[in-house]
Amino acid sequence: MIAACAPASDTSQSGTAIAPIHLDDIHYIVRDEEAAVAFFEDNFSGREMAHPGERFDLARFVSLKWQGPTITITKTGPYEELPADRNQRWLEAEIIDPVSEIDQPVYGARWLAIATPSLEEARQSLSANGVQFAPGDISLPMEPEARAFGILGPDGALIVIVERADMDFGEAQYAIDHIQFLVEDVDANAGFFAEIFDAETTAMSDHSAELKVADAKLVLSTPEGLGLSTDAVAPRAKEGAIRIGLDHLGFLYEDIKEAVDGASTNGRTPVFEPQRYIYRGKPTVYTFTAFRMPDDFSIEMVQADGRIGPHSYYVDQAAKP
Numbered sequence: 001m002i003a004a005c006a007p008a009s010d011t012s013q014s015g016t017a018i019a020p021i022h023l024d025d026i027h028y029i030v031r032d033e034e035a036a037v038a039f040f041e042d043n044f045s046g047r048e049m050a051h052p053g054e055r056f057d058l059a060r061f062v063s064l065k066w067q068g069p070t071i072t073i074t075k076t077g078p079y080e081e082l083p084a085d086r087n088q089r090w091l092e093a094e095i096i097d098p099v100s101e102i103d104q105p106v107y108g109a110r111w112l113a114i115a116t117p118s119l120e121e122a123r124q125s126l127s128a129n130g131v132q133f134a135p136g137d138i139s140l141p142m143e144p145e146a147r148a149f150g151i152l153g154p155d156g157a158l159i160v161i162v163e164r165a166d167m168d169f170g171e172a173q174y175a176i177d178h179i180q181f182l183v184e185d186v187d188a189n190a191g192f193f194a195e196i197f198d199a200e201t202t203a204m205s206d207h208s209a210e211l212k213v214a215d216a217k218l219v220l221s222t223p224e225g226l227g228l229s230t231d232a233v234a235p236r237a238k239e240g241a242i243r244i245g246l247d248h249l250g251f252l253y254e255d256i257k258e259a260v261d262g263a264s265t266n267g268r269t270p271v272f273e274p275q276r277y278i279y280r281g282k283p284t285v286y287t288f289t290a291f292r293m294p295d296d297f298s299i300e301m302v303q304a305d306g307r308i309g310p311h312s313y314y315v316d317q318a319a320k321p
Contacts, residue, residue, distance in 0.1 A: 025250030099156025
C-alpha cells in the first residue's frame with residue numbers, strides 16, 4: 001500500500017516507458033448503443049466524431065470538448081460483422097450490469113468524472129432531463145473539498161459531476177475531468193502505469209494517488225480511500241462473465257511497437273502482441289495491444305494510421321477525415 005509519509009510532489013517515472021500522445025478512448029460497452037450516444041449528446045452537449053478511414057459499426061466516438069478524449073460506445077455482442085470464433089464468448093457469457101456495483105463494488109474503474117463550471121446549473125439541467133441521481137454523497141478522495149455529485153449513466157454506470165470553476169472549457173459546457181480507480185494496492189497500480197505508460201505521480205495521500213498520463217488524470221484509491229470496506233469489494237475477474245459499462249481505456253501512440261518494447265524493458269508483458277484490428281475481413285487503420293492492471297482492468301495502447309492527435313472531425317461537419 002502507499003505510504004502516508006510519501007511526499008505529495010513525488011514525480012518518479014520509468015526511464016524506458018514511452019509516454020502516449022493522449023488519452024484517446026474511454027470505452028463503454030452498453031446494451032443500447034443509440035441510447036448511450038444520446039445520453040452524452042443530450043445531457044453533456046457531446047458531439048459524435050467521424051471515424052478515421054472507413055467507418056466500422058462497432059464503435060461510436062463522442063467528444064464532450066474539442067481535442068479531448070472520446071467516450072467510445074460499443075454495443076453488447078454477439079456481432080454479425082465478426083466471425084463466429086470472435087463471438088463465442090458473448091454466446092456463453094453471463095452479462096453483468098454496472099448498476100450492481102453500487103451495492104457490490106468491484107476492483108477496476110469506479111467512475112468517470114465529468115467537469116462543469118457550475119455544479120448547480122448542471123444539477124438543474126440533468127434533473128430537468130430526467131437523469132437518475134446516484135444514491136449517497138460523493139467525495140473525491142484526493143480533493144475532499146471539491147463539490148461533486150453522482151449520476152447513473154448508461155446501464156447504471158456511475159458518473160461523477162465535479163465543479164471546476166477555473167477550468168478552460170473553450171466553447172464546451174462539459175469536459176472529461178478524471179477516471180477514478182478502485183484498487184487493492186496503490187503502489188502496485190502506480191508502478192504499472194509508470195513502467196508501461198510513463199505515468200507521473202502528481203499527488204499522494206494515505207490511501208490514494210493521483211497520476212498524470214499524457215493529458216489524462218487518473219486517481220487510484222484503495223477501498224479505505226473511497227470509504228469502503230475491503231471485505232465488501234469483489235475481484236473484477238469472474239469466469240464466464242462479461243461486465244458491461246466502462247470496459248477499458250486506450251492511449252494513443254505514434255509507434256506502438258516502440259511503446260511495447262519500452263514496457264517490456266521494464267518487465268511488463270502485454271496480453272497479446274500488437275495486432276491490426278480486422279473488421280468484415282478487412283484491416284482497419286487501428287493497431288492495438290492491451291495490458292492488465294494488477295486488479296484486472298484493461299488498458300490499451302492504440303495506433304491509428306495517419307493520426308497522431310485527437311479525433312479531428314465531427315460527423316455533422318462537411319469536412320471529411
